[in-house]
Amino acid sequence: MVKPFLRQSPLAHLHLEARRPLGDGLPEAGIHVAERPHRSQIAVRGQATDPAFLQGIEKALGISLPTEACTASGKPGDLQVLWMGPDEWLVVGGPDNAALIISKLTTALVDLQVALVDVSESRTVIELSGKQARVVLDKGCSIDLHPRSFGPGQVVNTLLGRGHVLLHQTDHEPASGSSAYDIYVHRSYAEYLWSWIEDAAREYGLAMRS
Amino acid sequence: MLLIPCPYCGEREETEFHHGGEAHIERPQDPDALSDAEWANYIFMRTNPKGLFHERWVHAAGCRRWFNMARNTATNAIIGTYKIGEKPPKGAR
Ligand SMILES: [Zn+2]
Numbered sequence: 001m002v003k004p005f006l007r008q009s010p011l012a013h014l015h016l017e018a019r020r021p022l023g024d025g026l027p028e029a030g031i032h033v034a035e036r037p038h039r040s041q042i043a044v045r046g047q048a049t050d051p052a053f054l055q056g057i058e059k060a061l062g063i064s065l066p067t068e069a070c071t072a073s074g075k076p077g078d079l080q081v082l083w084m085g086p087d088e089w090l091v092v093g094g095p096d097n098a099a100l101i102i103s104k105l106t107t108a109l110v111d112l113q114v115a116l117v118d119v120s121e122s123r124t125v126i127e128l129s130g131k132q133a134r135v136v137l138d139k140g141c142s143i144d145l146h147p148r149s150f151g152p153g154q155v156v157n158t159l160l161g162r163g164h165v166l167l168h169q170t171d172h173e174p175a176s177g178s179s180a181y182d183i184y185v186h187r188s189y190a191e192y193l194w195s196w197i198e199d200a201a202r203e204y205g206l207a208m209r210s
Numbered sequence: 211m212l213l214i215p216c217p218y219c220g221e222r223e224e225t226e227f228h229h230g231g232e233a234h235i236e237r238p239q240d241p242d243a244l245s246d247a248e249w250a251n252y253i254f255m256r257t258n259p260k261g262l263f264h265e266r267w268v269h270a271a272g273c274r275r276w277f278n279m280a281r282n283t284a285t286n287a288i289i290g291t292y293k294i295g296e297k298p299p300k301g302a303r
Contacts, residue, residue: 039229069273085273086218128237142223156219157272164271 004096008090008189009037010124011194019208025055028130030204033197036125036182040098042091043084044105045115053112057081067088072155076170076182077113082155090119090184095114124190128197129171129180132204137167137181145179147172161196163189212286216269217277217293230266232256233278260284264298267291 016035047054048067057065063074066083074080074092081099082090093101098118100142105116128136134145138159155168166184173179185193198206212224238244238252257263263283268276280289281303290299297303 069220084277088273135239142225157274158222162225 006181007038009035010190011037012033014079014194016208017210021098023112028205029130029207031069031128031130031136031197031201031206032133032209033129033201033206034127034209036127038095039120039125040091040093040095040101041118041120041184042101042105043099043115043119044081044089044091045087045118046089046109046112050112053109053114056108056112061091064203070154070156072153073170076152076168076180079106082166084157086168112168117150121187123166123184123186125184126183126190126194126197127209128183130177130178130207131167131178132201133179133181136200137198140196141167143167145169147174161193161200163193163196165193167176177198212288214267214279214288216272216275217291218273218275219269222269223271225268226271227258227269228270230268230276233264233266262289262302264302 008117032202044057048054048065053064056165060080061074061077061081063081066073066081066089068083069086070083072082078094079093081180082092086091089099098120100116101117102126111115137145137160142157143156143158150169152169152172155166157164159165160167160183164186168182168184170182171180183193213221214224214227215221235252236254239246244252261282261284264278264280267279267294268274274303275277277291278296279291280298281287282289289302293300
């Protein structure tokens with residue numbers, strides 16, 4: 001585990017917090033973007049067919065394990081479990097929660113054959129939202145993100161701008177057509193992806209969200 | 211561009227996958243008993259047919275799982291995909 005005083009977001013050198021926040025930016029910005037660094041992330045491996053495993057997760061986290069492919073459980077911004085593969089999940093929580101989450105899981109899953117790994121600093125999260133958020137993603141992602149086939153609660157490992165991301169849709173407002181996504185990106189690709197998003201979003205107006 | 215139906219994630223673009231060569235090649239039960247020619251045959255020799263071919267793929271940018279695919283090497287038509295350990299689908303044996 002990285003000591004909190006040593007850790008640094010892979011986008012820290014861009015000084016995003018010094019940029020003009022939402023409100024001072026373009027009034028009709030179609031894209032809002034923000035970094036959500038240092039989320040607790042725990043990679044979990046286990047057997048989805050084992051009832052004891054499912055019950056243990058639910059007992060430890062208070063949310064159920066998403067066993068359906070490419071789905072998430074929990075509440076965005078709070079504790080969530082993201083499907084990563086048929087026997088693999090990513091538990092996500094707020095910053096500095098990994099040790100607590102792991103200890104709860106360890107207690108609940110004792111005697112079961114599972115693997116828990118703290119991978120919190122391996123990825124950062126870029127939050128993308130707004131009326132044109134989906135259109136921006138469409139420029140570099142082959143997943144059909146149209147509301148008829150993709151929506152809140154769905155999560156995919158895929159390519160965005162040719163880089164590997166974990167793409168989680170967290171919100172959609174049918175009335176305004178606005179969507180929100182959490183984009184988990186490996187830290188060595190974070191600056192590249194941020195630049196890609198800035199470039200792809202430029203024509204719609206890009207505003208920083210604090 | 212092929213659209214490949216991952217047995218776990220559904221249809222995704224070919225760029226998310228890597229090819230893993232011919233499927234269903236069994237490791238020799240008793241490696242010590244093999245001659246050099248038999249070893250070479252196991253390691254290097256592949257069938258390379260024109261038409262129905264069973265091959266391994268990995269969904270590298272998706273769920274990162276290996277699976278098998280039956281594909282027509284002449285037309286690139288995908289007859290079906292199936293999980294490791296499963297038998298090829300009907301019409302692909
Ligand atoms: Zn897959």
